[in-house]
Amino acid sequence: MTSRSAEDRALIRRYLEGDISAFDELMRAHQDRVFATCLRMMRNRDEALDVTQDVFLTVFRKADRYKEQAAFSTWLYRVSINTCYDHLRRRTRKRTEPMPDHLDPSDPRSADEFSAVELRPDVDAALATISPDFRAAVVLVDFEGMSLDGAADTLDVPVGTVKSRLFRARKLLSQELGNFAPGFEHPRDDP
Amino acid sequence: MSNSDQELITDLISGGLPPQEREAALARLAHDPELRSEYEAQLAVSSLLEDAPTPVMTADERTALRASLVRQLHLDDAPAAGAVAPTRWQRWWAPVAGLAAAAAVIVGAVIVLPGGGSDDSMDVASADVTTTIAASQSDGRESVDSDVLTFSDEAAENTEAEATTTTTGAAQPTTPTAAAEELAPAAGDASPRSLPYLPNLDLEELALEYASDPQEFDDALAKSASEEGRLDTAAVYECFESSESAPTAGATAEVVASGTIDGTEVAVLVVTPSDSEPYLVALDMNSCLVVFTVRP
Numbered sequence: 362m363t364s365r366s367a368e369d370r371a372l373i374r375r376y377l378e379g380d381i382s383a384f385d386e387l388m389r390a391h392q393d394r395v396f397a398t399c400l401r402m403m404r405n406r407d408e409a410l411d412v413t414q415d416v417f418l419t420v421f422r423k424a425d426r427y428k429e430q431a432a433f434s435t436w437l438y439r440v441s442i443n444t445c446y447d448h449l450r451r452r453t454r455k456r457t458e459p460m461p462d463h464l465d466p467s468d469p470r471s472a473d474e475f476s477a478v479e480l481r482p483d484v485d486a487a488l489a490t491i492s493p494d495f496r497a498a499v500v501l502v503d504f505e506g507m508s509l510d511g512a513a514d515t516l517d518v519p520v521g522t523v524k525s526r527l528f529r530a531r532k533l534l535s536q537e538l539g540n541f542a543p544g545f546e547h548p549r550d551d552p
Numbered sequence: 553m554s555n556s557d558q559e560l561i562t563d564l565i566s567g568g569l570p571p572q573e574r575e576a577a578l579a580r581l582a583h584d585p586e587l588r589s590e591y592e593a594q595l596a597v598s599s600l601l602e603d604a605p606t607p608v609m610t611a612d613e614r615t616a617l618r619a620s621l622v623r624q625l626h627l628d629d630a631p632a633a634g635a636v637a638p639t640r641w642q643r644w645w646a647p648v649a650g651l652a653a654a655a656a657v658i659v660g661a662v663i664v665l666p667g668g669g670s671d672d673s674m675d676v677a678s679a680d681v682t683t684t685i686a687a688s689q690s691d692g693r694e695s696v697d698s699d700v701l702t703f704s705d706e707a708a709e710n711t712e713a714e715a716t717t718t719t720t721g722a723a724q725p726t727t728p729t730a731a732a733e734e735l736a737p738a739a740g741d742a743s744p745r746s747l748p749y750l751p752n753l754d755l756e757e758l759a760l761e762y763a764s765d766p767q768e769f770d771d772a773l774a775k776s777a778s779e780e781g782r783l784d785t786a787a788v789y790e791c792f793e794s795s796e797s798a799p800t801a802g803a804t805a806e807v808v809a810s811g812t813i814d815g816t817e818v819a820v821l822v823v824t825p826s827d828s829e830p831y832l833v834a835l836d837m838n839s840c841l842v843v844f845t846v847r848p
Contacts, residue, residue, distance in 0.1 A: 381627055388618060397606045410613060414620055421625050484604055502566070503601035509566050524562040525555070531594040538597065 365390070369433035373424055384421065391434070392417070394505070395441050401500045402445035404489055412448050416441045431514070438507070438515045442497050449493050487537035495530035498523055503531075553590065561591045565598050701789040701805045703798070748773040749781030750811035753820070758809075759832045759846035762822065766830070769822075773809050781810045788819045792835050797842035802826030813844060 369390070375383035395416050400409035419440050420427075427436055488496055501512040502523070509527075513520040563569050564577050581588040609617070621627070750758075750773075761772045785807045792798060792805060799805065802825065809820040818834040825831075834844040 384621075384625075384627060385618075388621075392614065392617065393606070393608050396609050400607050410609070410617065413609075414617055417617075417621055418624055421621070481604060484600065499601060503598050504604065504606075506602065509562070509568060521559070524559050528558040528562050528594065531597045532590075534601075535593045535597045538600070 366432045366434065370429050373427055373433060376421070377424055388417065391437055395437065398438065398441050398500055398505065399445055401488065401504055402442070402493065402496060403448060404485060408448060408452070412441075412444050415448075416444045419444065435511060435515055438501065438505070439517070442501070442515060445497075446493060483538060487534045490537050491530050491533050495526050495533065498526040499530045499534070502527055553586070557587055557590075561587070561594055564591060565595050701793065703793075703801050703803045703805075744782040744784045745807075746780050747783050747807065748777030748809045748811075749779045750777050750809055750820075753809070753811040753813060753818075753834075755813070755820070755832055755834050755844045755846050758820065759848070762830070762832060763848055769808065777809065777811075783807060783810045783819060788821070788835065788837065791819075791837060791840040792821060792833075792842075795835065795840050795842055797833065797845065799823050799825055816843060818843060 369387065372383040372387050372390075376387065392413065396409060396413045399412040399416065400406060403409045403412055416437070420437060427433065488499075491499075497516060498512060501507040501515060502509065507515065509520050509523050513523045516523065560577050560580070564574065564581075569577060581591055758773070758776075761776075762769045765772075788807050789805065803823055805821045805823045807819050807821050811818060811820065813834055816836050817838065819837055821833050821835060822830055823833055829848040831845060831847040833842045833846075835841070836843045
């Protein structure tokens with residue numbers, strides 16, 4: 362068990378005992394990673410902030426259901442990804458209605474949002490082309506550095522499914538981004 | 553490309569293959585240009601994503617998120633982390649917090665309105681008000697019998713702190729002051745409090761008692777004390793705040809007893825930093841020097 366994992370369990374126990382300072386410590390430890398995961402999944406800062414809030418609401422409201430056999434971070438990522446899925450589904454439903462002008466993807470303010478969050482616009486645009494399932498796999502493994510087994514546990518799918526999604530996601534991203542073989546210098550990196 | 557080849561590439565990139573299998577896989581790549589090309593393309597994408605900067609929330613977004621969560625989780629009845637130790641003070645904080653908030657609003661209004669509502673007066677009033685809150689509960693009981701000095705985070709960073717102490721008496725807005733001055737409640741605002749008085753006190757022993765059960769510390773002190781003393785807690789806080797041993801922002805301090813150490817009259821305070829365990833200090837009230845500190 363890592364020290365972070367043990368610390369998280371102790372904080373959850375303290376929170377459940379009514380120690381509010383544990384709430385703040387858990388927030389400080391995890392809010393940026395949750396937000397980064399949500400932003401990469403949602404690709405919209407305002408939505409990512411909403412989802413981050415929902416994630417922590419779920420986590421703290423259901424803290425008594427957290428089973429200590431699993432790492433807290435695994436549970437947190439699972440709640441994060443599932444909450445992102447929920448919001449993405451809602452977004453899809455909403456888009457069956459006519460979109461107001463300000464939500465039109467061609468709206469230049471959309472691009473401003475992405476550049477403001479330090480995501481490379483080309484990477485972000487490429488992420489937009491792959492399905493949420495594929496995106497979740499690369500977000501957990503490539504962005505967050507999670508192991509294949511950890512990602513499988515988080516996504517509640519067999520590890521073979523994670524491998525398959527990763528392979529296909531990376532292939533699509535590679536095609537979208539161009540040739541990233543070693544020695545290739547991406548145009549964005551040119552002086 | 554077969555599924556097993558796809559899995560091989562993913563396993564290679566993940567770094568999870570045992571050494572022998574890894575060598576065998578690399579040997580296959582060396583003899584299969586198509587496989588090697590796919591591996592290199594996938595590895596490049598994976599590396600690009602891995603090295604991508606991690607987006608973070610702004611300070612304002614963090615503050616807004618916390619405020620929203622606190623409200624929705626109904627944590628606003630309890631003190632913020634680091635502001636007040638959760639065990640010792642929780643039993644009296646909840647009823648006081650609401651009163652304090654209400655009183656602060658009233659005090660703010662009292663200060664702002666006479667200024668004619670000009671932007672300048674409003675800025676000053678909202679930014680730098682030292683609030684001495686006093687309130688009686690609606691059922692007629694007096695407010696808390698204890699007061700706490702809070703070293704505000706905002707004071708250190710933004711000079712926008714409030715030092716809040718609960719006393720009995722009427723609400724008294726004061727004029728804006730420098731942040732450092734705001735940290736200490738105004739001397740004389742609080743009436744001397746009855747506190748356990750311990751001649752020749754042993755701070756280490758008190759610290760052990762506190763560590764064993766913070767919630768019962770008051771009772772333990774009362775039992776240890778040979779008599780009760782009266783102490784102007786506002787003066788103690790002013791003294792402590794001016795000492796070189798004053799804690800960093802985010803900490804709280806509460807006077808819990810008075811007594812003597814080697815003939816020196818001292819006040820005993822429990823100091824709760826925002827990021828570490830509470831500790832006890834003995835403060836020489838004549839020199840405003842901390843003469844003894846016992847940490848856990």
